[in-house]
Amino acid sequence: xxxxxxxxxxxxxxxxxxxxxxxxxxxxxxxxxxxxxxxxxxxxxxxxxxxxxxxxxxxxxxxxxxxxxxxxxxxxxxxxxxxxxxxxxxxxxxxxxxxxxxxxxxxxxxxxxxxxxxxxxxxxxxxxxxxxxxxxxxxxxxxxxxxxxxxxxxxxxxxxxxxxxxxxxxxxxxxxxxxxxxxxxxxxxxxxxxxxxxxxxxxxxxxxxxxxxxxxxxxxxxxxxxxxxxxxxxxxxxxxxxxxxxxxxxxxxxxxxxxxxxxxxxxxxxxxxxxxxxxxxxxxxxxxxxxxxxxxxxxxxxxxxxxxxxxxxxx
Amino acid sequence: xxxxxxxxxxxxxxxxxxxxxxxxxxxxxxxxxxxxxxxxxxxxxxxxxxxxxxxxxxxxxxxxxxxxxxxxxxxxxxxxxxxxxxxxxxxxxxxxxxxxxxxxxxxxxxxxxxxxxxxxxxxxxxxxxxxxxxxxxxxxxxxxxxxxxxxxxxxxxxxxxxxxxxxxxxxxxxxxxxxxxxxxxxxxxxxxxxxxxxxxxxxxxxxxxxxxxxxxxxxxxxxxxxxxxxxxxxxxxxxxxxxxxxxxxxxxxxxxxxxxxxxxxxxxxxxxxxxxxxxxxxxxxxxxxxxxxxxxxxxxxxxxxxxxxxxxxxx
Numbered sequence: 001x002x003x004x005x006x007x008x009x010x011x012x013x014x015x016x017x018x019x020x021x022x023x024x025x026x027x028x029x030x031x032x033x034x035x036x037x038x039x040x041x042x043x044x045x046x047x048x049x050x051x052x053x054x055x056x057x058x059x060x061x062x063x064x065x066x067x068x069x070x071x072x073x074x075x076x077x078x079x080x081x082x083x084x085x086x087x088x089x090x091x092x093x094x095x096x097x098x099x100x101x102x103x104x105x106x107x108x109x110x111x112x113x114x115x116x117x118x119x120x121x122x123x124x125x126x127x128x129x130x131x132x133x134x135x136x137x138x139x140x141x142x143x144x145x146x147x148x149x150x151x152x153x154x155x156x157x158x159x160x161x162x163x164x165x166x167x168x169x170x171x172x173x174x175x176x177x178x179x180x181x182x183x184x185x186x187x188x189x190x191x192x193x194x195x196x197x198x199x200x201x202x203x204x205x206x207x208x209x210x211x212x213x214x215x216x217x218x219x220x221x222x223x224x225x226x227x228x229x230x231x232x233x234x235x236x237x238x239x240x241x242x243x244x245x246x247x248x249x250x251x252x253x254x255x256x257x258x259x260x261x262x263x264x265x266x267x268x269x270x271x272x273x274x275x276x277x278x279x280x281x282x283x284x285x286x287x288x289x290x291x292x293x294x295x296x297x298x299x300x301x302x303x304x305x306x307x308x309x310x311x312x313x314x315x
Numbered sequence: 316x317x318x319x320x321x322x323x324x325x326x327x328x329x330x331x332x333x334x335x336x337x338x339x340x341x342x343x344x345x346x347x348x349x350x351x352x353x354x355x356x357x358x359x360x361x362x363x364x365x366x367x368x369x370x371x372x373x374x375x376x377x378x379x380x381x382x383x384x385x386x387x388x389x390x391x392x393x394x395x396x397x398x399x400x401x402x403x404x405x406x407x408x409x410x411x412x413x414x415x416x417x418x419x420x421x422x423x424x425x426x427x428x429x430x431x432x433x434x435x436x437x438x439x440x441x442x443x444x445x446x447x448x449x450x451x452x453x454x455x456x457x458x459x460x461x462x463x464x465x466x467x468x469x470x471x472x473x474x475x476x477x478x479x480x481x482x483x484x485x486x487x488x489x490x491x492x493x494x495x496x497x498x499x500x501x502x503x504x505x506x507x508x509x510x511x512x513x514x515x516x517x518x519x520x521x522x523x524x525x526x527x528x529x530x531x532x533x534x535x536x537x538x539x540x541x542x543x544x545x546x547x548x549x550x551x552x553x554x555x556x557x558x559x560x561x562x563x564x565x566x567x568x569x570x571x572x573x574x575x576x577x578x579x580x581x582x583x584x585x586x587x588x589x590x591x592x593x594x595x596x597x598x599x600x601x602x603x604x605x606x607x608x609x610x611x612x613x614x615x616x617x618x619x620x621x622x623x624x625x626x627x628x629x630x
Contacts, residue, residue, distance in 0.1 A: 104458035108481060109432060115425035116434055119601070121594065125435040128593040129585045133578040143601040144425075145417035167480030168421065264446040271442045277434065278441040280451050286432070288456040 001305055005047030007067070009057040012076050016294035020052065023298070041066045050074060050301055055234075055281065056263060058082020064091065072304045074297045077284075078102055078157075080314050081207035081234060088315060095314040096300035099156060101292035102284035107160035109283050110202055110232045113256030114149075114165075116277045117228050118142045118200075123274045142253075145169045150198030152191060152214065153205025153233065154180055161202055161232075173197060176205065191215070195222035200230065207234035217242045220252055228254040232283050235260040244269050247276065258283050316620055320360040322380070324370050327389050331609035335365065338617065354379040363387065363616055369577065369596075371395020377406070385619045387612045391415055391470075391599075393629055394521035394548060401630050408630040409615035412469060414607035415599035420473035422598050423516055423546045426570030427462075427478075429592040430542050431455045431514075436589045455540075455567075458482045463512030465505060465528065466519025466547065467493055474516055475499060486511060489519070505529070509536035514544060521548035531556045534566050542568040546598050549575040558583050561591060572598050 006024040008017065020026045025047060032040045041048075041063075048067050053059050055077040061084045064070060072094040073083055080097050088095050116122055120141045127138050146169040151158045154174045162172045162185060173186040175194040180187070188194040191214060195201050201223050205211050215229065215238040223229060229252060231238055240261045246252040247270070254275035260266050263281055270276055284293060299311050321339040323332065335341045342361065347353030354361075354376075361380050366372055368390025374397060377383065385407040386396060393410060401408050429435060432454040440451045462478045464471045464487040475485045475496075486500035487493075488508040493501070502508035505528055509515050515537050519525050529543065529552040537543060543566060545552055554575045560566035562583050568590040574580050577596055584591050599608065614626045 104482065105456055108428060108457045112425070112428035112432055112434060115421060116429060116438075119422060119425050119597070121425050121429050121592065122435045122438045124594040124597055125429075125592050128580055128595050129588070133580070133595040138595045138597055138600065140600050140602045140605055141597065143418055143603040144421045164477075164480045167477045169417065266441055266446070277438055279434070279437045280441050280446040282432070282437055282451060282454065285451070285453050286456040287453050290453060 001302075003047070004049050004305060005044060006050045006052060006301070007044075007048045009051065009053045009059070012052070012054055013290045013294055015291060016052075016076060016297060019294065019298055024050070024301070038066070045069065050304075052076060052297060052301075053083065055079050055082070058084075059088075060084050061087045064088065064093065072096065072301065074300045076293055076297050079206060079234060081236075083314075085315060094304060094310060096297070096310055096312050097314050098284075098293040098296045099312055101296055102289050103156045103160050105286050105289045106157045106204075106232050106283040107164055109258060109279070110157075110161045110204065110230055111164045113230045113232070113258065113277055113279070114200055114202070114228070115144055117230070117254045117256040117275070118144045118147075120274070122277055144200075146171075147200055148173065148198040149200045149202065150174065150188075150194040151185075152176070152194070152201065152203045152237075153211075154183060154185070155205065157232070158202075158204035159183070161204055170200075177210075191219055192222045195219045195227070196224075198223070199227050201227065202230040203233040203237045205233055205237070207236055212236050213239045215239065215243070217246075220246045223252060225251055226253050228252070228256065230256045232258050235263060240267060247273060316617070319362055319620055320357065321363040321365055321616065322357070322361045324364065324366040324372075324376070327365070327367050328605055328609055330606060331365070331389060331612060334609060334613045335616075338613065339363070351379070358382065363619070365389065365612055365616075366395075368392040368395065372397070372401075374400070377401075377404075385409065385616065385625075387615045389608055389612050392520065392548060394550075398630050406630070407619060407625060407628060409612070409619075409625050409627050410629050411608040411611045412627055414611055415604050416469045416473050418601050418604045419470050419518075419546050419598040420477055422572060422594065423470075423474045423518065423544055423570075424477050426544050426546070426572065426592055426594065427514055427516070427542065428457055430544070430568045430570045430590070431457045433589060435592055439588075457514075460484075460513040461486065461511060463487065463502070463508040463515045465489075465508065465515065465517045465551075466525075467496060467499070468518065468520070470546070471516075471518035472496070474518055483514075490524075505533050506536045509533045509541070510538075512537065512541065514542045517543070517545040517547045517551050519547055519551065521550055525551050527551070527553045529553065529557070531560075534560045537566060539564055540567045542566075542570065544570040546572045549573040549577060554581060561587055570594075572596055 074096045149165045149170045151174040175191045256277040258279045364386045458481045462483045467487045570592045572594040
């Protein structure tokens with residue numbers, strides 16, 4: 001299989017890179033100067049049969065069209081919003097992702113963000129490290145247990161967040177495209193009502209045309225000055241400028257963000273707020289999960305090139 | 316009741332003080348120029364003491380108050396009150412159990428997640444602009460790990476319930492096994508508990524038996540990939556041993572809300588900014604819970620002086 005060309009879109013997990021290197025003819029896109037990319041793709045377009053992408057760097061129509069022998073796009077992520085699925089489908093290109101193996105980690109991070117925002121864990125840590133504790137107590141934070149939690153998107157990750165939050169005595173409600181009759185939580189067919197009825201709103205849905213900016217000013221205002229927003233979905237789920245002004249004006253109590261509209265850029269005003277927790281898109285960034293995700297990417301590629309059923313196809 | 320003199324040992328919480336002042340004659344020990352003189356002058360009228368977990372009731376203070384009938388502590392921990400002596404002298408003692416159980420358990424989970432997923436370090440990474448230069452390092456998964464709890468009382472049980480929702484395997488050590496917790500594995504030895512845990516959480520009361528219950532042997536059993544979380548009392552842990560284990564890499568990480576000599580924290584812990592998360596004894600420090608605790612302190616005093624059953628008696 002060493003002759004099969006695989007294009008790696010950006011630096012990813014070293015274990016994944018090494019395995020791809022040893023099993024395939026690996027091309028590293030980021031090692032090409034931007035001006036030489038078209039030429040590079042042209043020279044290698046016959047060999048490249050697979051692309052490995054992730055949450056940050058996608059696969060658009062232009063790239064797809066420049067690789068006439070492309071058979072499969074294997075994403076090192078569960079989200080595939082940056083892959084032009086329509087173009088892939090048109091051309092019979094398979095697309096795979098990494099669901100399930102990262103569900104727990106992302107759900108854990110959702111809960112971690114809630115606790116960190118409400119209980120001010122990062123400022124507390126800073127308070128002790130700076131020596132300020134010797135001058136007086138920290139001040140009071142906000143309780144998490146028993147607060148009403150609203151989840152946008154009750155898929156694998158949303159359900160896992162719900163299960164965890166329930167153990168803290170929280171009541172769970174949700175909004176999604178359709179109601180899930182098997183789930184014992186209260187359903188709201190519109191997100192504004194969900195926001196009105198919870199004090200912690202967690203975004204856990206996939207990014208589609210319908211969910212772009214699903215958290216807008218109206219939703220933020222409904223969540224209110226005592227509400228907090230947690231985003232472990234995609235930055236584009238939230239109208240970021242609206243979020244920033246709501247936080248600056250005190251119309252929202254706090255936010256825990258793992259994703260942003262233009263990563264790795266984070267709106268400058270957020271960097272100075274102590275009622276927000278800002279993480280660098282680490283939802284699935286544990287050794288255990290990255291290993292499992294890498295194995296799944298490799299398994300999908302191996303299955304495809306051995307004409308076996310794909311373990312986790314999107315299309 | 317307004318003539319009953321209640322001594323506050325320190326300024327604890329303004330809401331508590333205000334509620335006490337509505338009902339009693341509140342004497343403030345910290346405002347006295349000469350504490351002993353003040354007590355001498357007032358010792359015939361002081362019938363109650365309100366204190367907190369860290370200050371308790373010193374033997375000197377007990378000796379100075381011959382008319383003392385009740386100590387109402389703004390804490391669940393009783394380690395700074397000589398309960399045996401109080402019983403001997405017929406002095407009632409009340410604490411604030413249950414109202415703070417959720418908050419302390421929440422912080423235990425919050426600290427665990429913050430250590431494993433490197434939350435404060437990741438947040439600093441974003442704020443410092445480092446994310447623009449490259450991704451942060453990987454953390455460690457929480458879900459599915461083995462959690463060992465030292466002390467399966469109210470707080471220990473609440474921690475177990477939460478950790479279970481993350482698919483964690485729960486085991487515990489306590490003075491005696493708890494038959495109603497048969498789904499958790501009991502270890503008669505803390506060292507064995509540590510050897511079988513990825514995360515060891517200290518949640519027991521501080522007594523003569525539990526002083527330094529977490530010693531070098533336990534820490535070594537927990538090991539270089541293990542994490543210690545302490546939301547109980549600093550003195551349950553041999554702090555110098557903990558510090559050297561972390562510095563030498565013999566322990567993977569720690570989440571600490573309590574220390575042997577608060578508010579002093581060993582300098583080396585402050586230097587370990589990735590594997591250690593520190594909090595300023597904030598376990599019950601939320602608006603909701605402190606108010607609940609204050610109401611309980613006042614409620615116990617009122618009950619006592621009305622000749623009724625104490626709400627939450629210890630002695």
